[in-house]
Amino acid sequence: MANIIDGRKLAKKINNETAEQVTELKSKNICPCLAVILVGDDQASHRYVRSKHRKAEQLGIKSIVKEMPENTTQASLMKVLDEYNHDDSIHAILIQSPLPKQIDEKFIMKQINPEKDVDGFQTINAGNLFLNEPTNYPVACTPNGIIQMFKEYNIELEGKNAVVIGRSTIVGRPMAALLINAGAEVTVLNHFADISEYTKNADIVVSATGKLHTLTAEDVKPGATIIDVGQNVDENGKLVGDVDFDEISKVANYITPVPGGVGPMTICMLMKQTVQLAKWSDKQNG
Amino acid sequence: MANIIDGRKLAKKINNETAEQVTELKSKNICPCLAVILVGDDQASHRYVRSKHRKAEQLGIKSIVKEMPENTTQASLMKVLDEYNHDDSIHAILIQSPLPKQIDEKFIMKQINPEKDVDGFQTINAGNLFLNEPTNYPVACTPNGIIQMFKEYNIELEGKNAVVIGRSTIVGRPMAALLINAGAEVTVLNHFADISEYTKNADIVVSATGKLHTLTAEDVKPGATIIDVGQNVDENGKLVGDVDFDEISKVANYITPVPGGVGPMTICMLMKQTVQLAKWSDKQNG
CATH class of the missing domain: 3.40.50.720 (NAD(P)-binding Rossmann-like Domain)
Known part of the structure; x- marks a missing residue:
C-alpha cells in the first residue's frame, strides 16, 4: 500500500516555522502584513478570505481585509490597489477572484506590485521562475x-x-x-x-x-x-x-x-510567502 | 527517405516578406532600426555582427553598430545602452555576447528595454511566453x-x-x-x-x-x-x-x-522581429 502524503500535517509544520519567522521579524520591528481585497458578495470568496484571515492572525501576520461592494468601479478598486502597492507596511497583496463583471479582472490582476505578488502570478515573477533566475521571487x-x-x-x-x-x-x-x-x-x-x-x-x-x-x-x-x-x-x-x-x-x-x-498546502504557502516577501522587502530597504 | 527542411530557402522567403514590410513601414515614415553593441576584439563576434549588419542593410533595415574597446567599463557601456533604450528611432537592441570580464554580462543584458528586446531574453518577455499572454512580445x-x-x-x-x-x-x-x-x-x-x-x-x-x-x-x-x-x-x-x-x-x-x-533561421528571425518591434512601437505611439 502507498504511503499517504499528509498535507494537513505538513501544513501544520510549515505554519509553525512561519510563526517562528514572524516572531523573529517582529523582534526586528517588521510586522509581515497581507492585504486581501474582496469585491462583491460571492459567498465562496467570503469563506476563503475569512479562512485566510484567521490563519494569518493565528500565525501573527497582520491581515487587512478590504471589502468593497458588488458595484465597485474599476477606478475605485484601482485606487485601493494603488495605495496598497505603495504602502511599505503592506508586504503581500491578494485580490480575491472572481471579480464582478464591470471589472477587467485580467488587467487588474496585472497591476499588483510584483514585489507584493503573494500568488506569484505576475509576468515578471513567472518569467523568473521560467528562466530559473538566481534571485528572489514569489512562486504560485x-x-x-x-x-x-x-x-x-x-x-x-x-x-x-x-x-x-x-x-x-x-x-x-x-x-x-x-x-x-x-x-x-x-x-x-x-x-x-x-x-x-x-x-x-x-x-x-x-x-x-x-x-x-x-x-x-x-x-x-x-x-x-x-x-x-x-x-x-x-x-x-x-x-x-x-x-x-x-x-x-x-x-x-x-x-x-x-x-x-x-x-x-495552498493557504500554508500563502502565509509562508507573505513572510518571505516581508523579509525580501526588509533586505531591499536595509 | 526523409524530407529535408530547407532553412536557407525558408529564411530567404521570410526575408523577402520582411523587406516588403520594411517598405510598407517606410511609406509611413517609420524606418525600422536595429542597434548592435559590440564590445572588445572577439573575432567571431565581429564576424557575426558584420553578417547581421549586412543582412539588415539588404532588407532596408537601418543598422547601427556601436563598437566599443576591450577595456570599456560597465558604466560607459550602460551609458550607451541607456541612450539607445530611450531613443525612439531605435526599435531593437542587441548586445553581442560575450562581453569582456570587467562587465557583469548577466546584469547588463537585463538592462535592455524589454520593448526593444529583439532576442526575447528579458524576463518580462519570457514570462509572457511562459504564461501564453494574449499580447505582443518578442520571442527568442x-x-x-x-x-x-x-x-x-x-x-x-x-x-x-x-x-x-x-x-x-x-x-x-x-x-x-x-x-x-x-x-x-x-x-x-x-x-x-x-x-x-x-x-x-x-x-x-x-x-x-x-x-x-x-x-x-x-x-x-x-x-x-x-x-x-x-x-x-x-x-x-x-x-x-x-x-x-x-x-x-x-x-x-x-x-x-x-x-x-x-x-x-536565427538571423532571419532577428530581422523579422526588428520589424515587428518597430510596428508595435508605432501602434503604441500612434
Whole structure:
C-alpha cells in the first residue's frame, strides 16, 4: 500500500516555522502584513478570505481585509490597489477572484506590485521562475506547496520522469517549471486523451485536470508518486480528487489524498510567502 | 527517405516578406532600426555582427553598430545602452555576447528595454511566453524560427508528442513554451542518459545538446520530425549537428540538415522581429 502524503500535517509544520519567522521579524520591528481585497458578495470568496484571515492572525501576520461592494468601479478598486502597492507596511497583496463583471479582472490582476505578488502570478515573477533566475521571487502557492511535499517525504526529482497533467498558469505551467528547475525530465500534457501513454512510465505524476477518474491504477507505474490537485465533487456529493485513490494506492509508493493532501498546502504557502516577501522587502530597504 | 527542411530557402522567403514590410513601414515614415553593441576584439563576434549588419542593410533595415574597446567599463557601456533604450528611432537592441570580464554580462543584458528586446531574453518577455499572454512580445529567435519551419512544412503540433532535449533559456525553455502554447504534449529533457526512452515515441524532437550522436536512427520513431539545433565540429573538422543525419534520414519524415537547417533561421528571425518591434512601437505611439 502507498504511503499517504499528509498535507494537513505538513501544513501544520510549515505554519509553525512561519510563526517562528514572524516572531523573529517582529523582534526586528517588521510586522509581515497581507492585504486581501474582496469585491462583491460571492459567498465562496467570503469563506476563503475569512479562512485566510484567521490563519494569518493565528500565525501573527497582520491581515487587512478590504471589502468593497458588488458595484465597485474599476477606478475605485484601482485606487485601493494603488495605495496598497505603495504602502511599505503592506508586504503581500491578494485580490480575491472572481471579480464582478464591470471589472477587467485580467488587467487588474496585472497591476499588483510584483514585489507584493503573494500568488506569484505576475509576468515578471513567472518569467523568473521560467528562466530559473538566481534571485528572489514569489512562486504560485499550489505548485510551490507540492515541492514542499517532495522535500518533506524525500522524494527525489533529479533525473526522474515527471508528468504534469494540465497547463494552467496557476498550477500546470509553474509546476512544470519548478520540476524542470529541480532537474526532472518533465512532460506537460495538454490533451487528456492519451494520458496513460505518458503516465505509465512516470516516476511522478501531478494531476490538475479537475476531472474525475483522470488516472486509474493501470495508468500508473508501480512505485510512482501521485499528486492530486483536483477538487471535484463525485456523484454522491463527496469531495474527491482527479485520480482513483483506492485503486492507485495499491500500486503507487506515495499518494496525496483529497481532502487533506494538496489542499491544505495552498493557504500554508500563502502565509509562508507573505513572510518571505516581508523579509525580501526588509533586505531591499536595509 | 526523409524530407529535408530547407532553412536557407525558408529564411530567404521570410526575408523577402520582411523587406516588403520594411517598405510598407517606410511609406509611413517609420524606418525600422536595429542597434548592435559590440564590445572588445572577439573575432567571431565581429564576424557575426558584420553578417547581421549586412543582412539588415539588404532588407532596408537601418543598422547601427556601436563598437566599443576591450577595456570599456560597465558604466560607459550602460551609458550607451541607456541612450539607445530611450531613443525612439531605435526599435531593437542587441548586445553581442560575450562581453569582456570587467562587465557583469548577466546584469547588463537585463538592462535592455524589454520593448526593444529583439532576442526575447528579458524576463518580462519570457514570462509572457511562459504564461501564453494574449499580447505582443518578442520571442527568442532560434525557437521562433523553428516554429516557422513547422508552419512552412505543415507539420502539425496540436496533440503531438514533442520532445525538447536541452533546457537552456535561449533554446530549450522557450522552445518548450512555444510547443505547449501550440497544443503539443511537451517533454523537456535535462539529462541526456535515457533520451531514447522519450524520443522513440516522439512525433517531434528538437535537439539542442551540442553533443555529437545525440540521436541515432534507433532513437527515432518512424515518420518523426527531427529538428537539429546543434552546431558541432566533428573529428574531421566538419560542421555537423547533434543527430546522425544520414541514418535518421532513412526513418524520419522530416529532418533539418546542418548546415542549412536551423542556422539560417536565427538571423532571419532577428530581422523579422526588428520589424515587428518597430510596428508595435508605432501602434503604441500612434
